[in-house]
Amino acid sequence: MNDTHITLHGWVGGEVRHRDVKGVSLSTLRVGVTPRVRRNGEWADGETTWYTVTAWRALAERVRDSVVVGDAVIVHGRLSTRTWTDDKGQPVTTLEVEAVYMGHDMSRGTSTFRKAQRPETVDGDLEQEVAAMVAETAAEAPAMTSWGPTGAVREPAA
DSSP states (O other): OOOOEEEEEEOOOOOEEEEEEETEEEEEEEEEEEEEHHHHEEEEEOOOOOEEEEEEEEHHHHHHOOOOTTEEEEEEEEEEEEEEETTSSSSEEEEEEEEEEEOOTTTTOOOOOOOOOOOOSHOOOOOOOHHHHHHHTTSSSSOOEEEEEEOOOOOOOO
């Protein structure tokens, strides 16, 4: 897959909107990124670029519970663009980031971390079944190191 991944740090510019989509949590928010640029020998704010950030599942719930307007955040995720037509018939292009990781920007302030509770397993027998499958296939797999299978020497192609 040829996705473009980016990491950005900026400021939350609106309320986090949260909803369930077919039983899956989704949080959406706007993050503004304003670069510092040098103009006439002095530093000034550049033009702000706005991103629509989406987070799914557990990340969506944690964003909903942790992030508020004005927070400095770091977002890492998949960048995409979406073009649509506004009420006046003008084409509009938005930058969207589907967050993979997101958190407070500790270079801009402080934060308190609380480890999330691990979800309870639905079926204890499933864990045992998976463990048995792993053990069964592990016996068939060759021994591996960070350099690949041990004992297998490949000759370079002539």
